[in-house]
Amino acid sequence: MDLTTLEINLFTEFIFDSFGYDFRNYAIPSFRRRLSRILELFSLNSLFDLKNLLKKEKSFFSEFLSEVTVNVTEMFRDPSFWEEVYTTVLPKISSQSEVIKIWHAGCSSGEEVFSMLIVLDKLGLLEKTKIVATDIDEEILKNAKEGIISYRNLDHNYLNFNTFDPDSTRRLDYYFEKSKKGLKMKQEYLEKVSFIKHNLVSEDPLSNFDLVLCRNVMIYFDEILQDKVLQKMHKSLYINGYMAIGTKESIMWSGIANKFDVENYEEKIYRKTTL
Amino acid sequence: MQEEYEIVLIGGSAGSFQPIKLLLEKLPTEFTYSIVLCLHRPKNVKKGFAEALSIGISHTVLEPYDKEKILQNKIYLAPSNYHLLIDEKKTIHLSTEEPVNYSRPSIDLMFESAAYALKDKVVGILYSGANQDGALGMKKIKENNGLTIIQNPNESTVPTMPKSALSVTPIDLVLSSKEICSFLNSLCSKKKKVLKRFLL
Numbered sequence: 363m364d365l366t367t368l369e370i371n372l373f374t375e376f377i378f379d380s381f382g383y384d385f386r387n388y389a390i391p392s393f394r395r396r397l398s399r400i401l402e403l404f405s406l407n408s409l410f411d412l413k414n415l416l417k418k419e420k421s422f423f424s425e426f427l428s429e430v431t432v433n434v435t436e437m438f439r440d441p442s443f444w445e446e447v448y449t450t451v452l453p454k455i456s457s458q459s460e461v462i463k464i465w466h467a468g469c470s471s472g473e474e475v476f477s478m479l480i481v482l483d484k485l486g487l488l489e490k491t492k493i494v495a496t497d498i499d500e501e502i503l504k505n506a507k508e509g510i511i512s513y514r515n516l517d518h519n520y521l522n523f524n525t526f527d528p529d530s531t532r533r534l535d536y537y538f539e540k541s542k543k544g545l546k547m548k549q550e551y552l553e554k555v556s557f558i559k560h561n562l563v564s565e566d567p568l569s570n571f572d573l574v575l576c577r578n579v580m581i582y583f584d585e586i587l588q589d590k591v592l593q594k595m596h597k598s599l600y601i602n603g604y605m606a607i608g609t610k611e612s613i614m615w616s617g618i619a620n621k622f623d624v625e626n627y628e629e630k631i632y633r634k635t636t637l
Numbered sequence: 638m639q640e641e642y643e644i645v646l647i648g649g650s651a652g653s654f655q656p657i658k659l660l661l662e663k664l665p666t667e668f669t670y671s672i673v674l675c676l677h678r679p680k681n682v683k684k685g686f687a688e689a690l691s692i693g694i695s696h697t698v699l700e701p702y703d704k705e706k707i708l709q710n711k712i713y714l715a716p717s718n719y720h721l722l723i724d725e726k727k728t729i730h731l732s733t734e735e736p737v738n739y740s741r742p743s744i745d746l747m748f749e750s751a752a753y754a755l756k757d758k759v760v761g762i763l764y765s766g767a768n769q770d771g772a773l774g775m776k777k778i779k780e781n782n783g784l785t786i787i788q789n790p791n792e793s794t795v796p797t798m799p800k801s802a803l804s805v806t807p808i809d810l811v812l813s814s815k816e817i818c819s820f821l822n823s824l825c826s827k828k829k830k831v832l833k834r835f836l837l
Contacts, residue, residue, distance in 0.1 A: 364753065367725075389704075391722035391750045392732045432734045439718075581703040581719075581731045588704070610716050610731050612702040 365394050365409060373397070373409045380416070381423055383498075384563050385430070387587035396430045403429060428501045432582060437473040437511065437534075438522035439577075440609050443629040445526055448481050451604050451631060455572045458602060462491040465571045465598060467562055467591075468579035469495035472506030473519070478575075479551045480537055484527075488554060494568060496560035507557045509547030511538070516545065563587065567594035574598055578608035585615060592616045599634045606631050642784065642824060643758040644707065644727065645670055646751055648744030648774070650677040650766025652794025656814035657764060658690065661712065663818040666695045668825045670760075671707045673723070674698070675715040675747045677740050677766065687714045703731040715742035722750035738770035748774025752781040759783035760824070762817060766798030776806035786810040786817065 367390055374385040374393075385393065397409065406412050415422055438444050455462050462482075466475050475495045482488045497503050511519060523534045538545035560568070562579070574595050580588045595605050596618045605622065607630045613619045622632035649657050653676060664672075678686055690698040700716045707713065707727040715721035720732040720742050730750075737743035744763070748771060751759050761778040763771045765788055779785050785808045790796035792813050802808060812820060 389724075389730045391724050391730045391754070392734070394753075395722070395732075395734070395746070395750075432732065434733055434735050578731075578733045581733070585704055608703070608731075610700070610702050610719055612704070614702075615704070 365397055367394075369409050370394060370397065373413065376413055377416075382564075383427070383561070387563070387584045387590075389582055389584050392432075392582050393430075396432070400426065400429050424501055427499050431499050431502075433470045433499070433502050435470045435473045435578075436515070436522060437477045437519040438526045439474070440629070441522050441525035443606070443609060443631075444477060444481060446626050446629045446631060447478075447606075448485065448526075451573065451606075451625070452481065452485055452487060455604065456485070456487055456490070459572050459600075460490065462487060462573070463571045464491060464493045465568055465574045466493065466495040467560075467574060467576040467595065469497050469503075469506055469557070470499075471502055472509065472557075473511065474575060474577065475506065475555055476509065476511070476537070476547050476551075479547070479554060480523075480534075482554075483537070483551070484530075484532070488551070491554065493555040494558060494571075495555055496558050496562070496568070498559070498561045498563075500559050503557050503559060507552070508543075509549075509552045510541060510544045511547075512544040562591055562594070567598040569598050570600060571598050571603055572600060573604045573606070575606045577606060578611070580611055581608060589616045589618075592618045596621055596634060601634055601637065603634050604631055605634065641669065641758075642760045643670055643709075644723075644751060644755060645672045645760045645762065645821065645824070646748055646778075647672065647674045647762045647764070648676070648748065648766075648771040648798075649674075649764035650740075650744075650768060650770065650795070650798055652765035652767075653788075655794075656788060656817075659814055660818050660821065661690060661694045661696070661698070663822065664694065664696070664712075665822060665825055668710055668821075670824065671709055671727070672712045673707065673715070673721070673747065673751075674713065675721060675742050675744045677742075677744075677768075677770070678717065686717070690714065701729045703729065705729045715747060717742075720746045722746060723754055724750070725754045727755070738768055740768070740770045744771035745774040749777045752777040752783055755783075757782035760786065762786045762788075763799050763802050764788045764814075765793035765795050767795045768797060769801040771798055772801035772805045775802040775808070779806045779809075784809050786812060786820070788817065789813050 621636040623635050625631040625633045687698040687700050696712050698712045701713045722730040775785050787799035790799045
């Protein structure tokens with residue numbers, strides 16, 4: 363916790379120079395916590411020690427990457443958001459497009475993608491939908507591809523799902539089968555998704571989407587990087603395409619704010635109106 | 638120029654709603670600092686909590702957005718299911734990382750980040766609660782020359798939280814919930830050095 367901002371800045375410069383990953387515009391308070399946590403986890407005394415370990419063992423970097431990025435997510439986080447996707451956003455997109463193209467930017471272990479698959483199935487829109495899910499962290503993408511929700515995280519996933527859809531005829535179990543590590547989403551659903559490694563910070567955005575979701579990803583960035591990423595999301599959408607960000611994120615201070623209409627303010631869903 | 642306390646951080650869990658509600662009701666209409674609340678509540682209670690806190694007080698309790706700037710004379714509440722961190726510029730940073738002390742928002746995380754960033758401008762107040770969240774945060778506030786206050790454990794509905802703080806760090810003031818009210822009122826007008834003398 364007591365890592366100074368200067369130390370952190372020097373460290374992110376080192377990471378950028380040595381590995382090409384750019385954390386220089388991550389939000390300092392949360393990044394400080396991530397780094398302190400890593401030092402604790404690997405019994406290191408300082409960022410200097412961490413730097414030496416990264417220099418010595420190149421293979422350690424992927425482990426570092428998984429730990430430094432936040433990979434905590436849950437299915438149907440903010441059930442009222444999913445209700446809005448179900449009742450308004452997807453039906454509208456479906457009425458205006460032959461094929462529905464969705465991008466989950468920063469998908470982590472995939473819970474949001476699984477939620478989307480379930481919503482699409484309930485609307486009977488799975489057949490006409492293509493989903494791309496991307497993350498910076500290859501290790502976590504492997505988990506997402508497997509489609510597993512560990513047994514210890516089941517409770518709040520069920521709770522969220524039941525709030526989203528209290529009268530569902532297809533319970534959450536319908537979409538999953540039991541496996542050693544947890545509930546595994548059935549392959550017929552998972553195969554609708556392309557999981558791709560993609561760095562939102564440094565790479566060009568993917569393009570031609572009807573819906574882009576980037577929820578609770580940008581909270582780890584500073585304002586400059588948030589704006590940059592919002593520009594990319596704007597670029598990735600068709601006109602009339604929808605963008606969803608976290609319910610406590612804002613586009614107010616970004617240059618793209620006037621290129622979107624508010625579709626739902628509470629749930630932070632926007633519709634692209636201007637190129 | 639003499640410095641003032643600029644930010645009052647309040648943590649509470651089980652049994653803290655009533656005394657904190659009382660505190661907000663007794664606040665003057667204008668105060669020279671900011672208040673940020675970090676209160677534990679069930680995860681599915683998402684809406685209506687800030688509104689409930691706002692009833693009968695002269696301020697609206699705000700659930701801030703990520704990167705919102707903390708302003709004087711405003712009251713903020715850490716949003717449900719997010720950690721709230723504060724930086725040197727008094728900008729709020731939200732995070733969805735792992736719960737700390739089984740809590741998200743975690744009082745420790747809010748206290749620690751603000752103590753680090755704002756040092757002696759911080760007042761930390763810890764109310765009733767059933768776990769240990771907030772104790773280490775109070776320690777950080779103390780170490781960074783902020784002011785630490787707990788609700789008197791004898792008066793707390795569930796004393797575990799204020800007691801935990803007492804066990805890990807010196808606490809400047811152990812006050813009843815009524816005394817905390819008068820303290821925050823006095824904080825309004827008094828400069829810090831005067832205040833410190835007043836405390837002695």
